[in-house]
Amino acid sequence: MGMDAKDSFDALNKFLTLLGDNKLAAKAIVGVMNQRLVRVLCDECREAFEPDAATLKKLNLPADKIDRFYRPPTEKKLDRKGREILCLTCQGTGYVGRTGVFELLVVDEGVTKLIEAGAPIDRIKAHSRKNRMYYLQETGLLKVIDGRTSMNEILRCLRTSEK
Numbered sequence: 001m002g003m004d005a006k007d008s009f010d011a012l013n014k015f016l017t018l019l020g021d022n023k024l025a026a027k028a029i030v031g032v033m034n035q036r037l038v039r040v041l042c043d044e045c046r047e048a049f050e051p052d053a054a055t056l057k058k059l060n061l062p063a064d065k066i067d068r069f070y071r072p073p074t075e076k077k078l079d080r081k082g083r084e085i086l087c088l089t090c091q092g093t094g095y096v097g098r099t100g101v102f103e104l105l106v107v108d109e110g111v112t113k114l115i116e117a118g119a120p121i122d123r124i125k126a127h128s129r130k131n132r133m134y135y136l137q138e139t140g141l142l143k144v145i146d147g148r149t150s151m152n153e154i155l156r157c158l159r160t161s162e163k
C-alpha cells in the first residue's frame with residue numbers, strides 16, 4: 001500500500017497507529033520502502049565540476065575520495081550565428097529519464113519483536129541503523145557520487161519528502 005509519509009519510520013508509525021494492533025502488524029509487514037524519483041543526468045552533456053570542501057564536509061563525505069560531481073551544462077553552446085545549440089539527446093534540459101532512490105526498512109526478527117512490544121519508533125530506528133540501513137539521503141548521495149544525477153536533484157527530492 002502507498003502512504004504519504006516523511007520517511008519509512010514515519011510510514012511505519014502511521015501504519016501502526018492506523019491498524020491499532022501491533023501483534024497483527026508485526027506479522028503483516030515485511031518491510032517499508034520509501035521511494036523518490038529523481039531525474040537522470042544526460043550522458044552527452046553533463047558537466048563535471050569539483051565540489052567545494054565545505055559542501056562535502058556538510059554531507060559527511062570524504063573530500064580526498066571525491067573529486068567530482070556532475071550537473072547539467074552551465075554554459076550555452078552557440079553556433080556561428082549566435083544561436084543556441086541544444087543537446088540532441090536531452091533537448092537542452094540536461095536530464096534524460098528518471099531513476100528511483102530508495103530507503104528500505106527491513107522488518108527483520110529484531111524489528112518484529114520491537115513492533116510486538118510496542119516499542120517507540122526511535123528504538124526501531126536505532127536498531128535498523130545498527131543493521132546498516134541506509135537513509136534516503138544516503139542512497140541519493142550514492143547516485144550523485146556515481147554521476148547518475150545531480151546534487152540539486154537530490155536536494156529537490158529530499159525537500160519534497162519533508163512536506
Ligand SMILES: [Zn+2]
Nearest residue numbers: 042045087090
Ligand atoms: Zn544532453
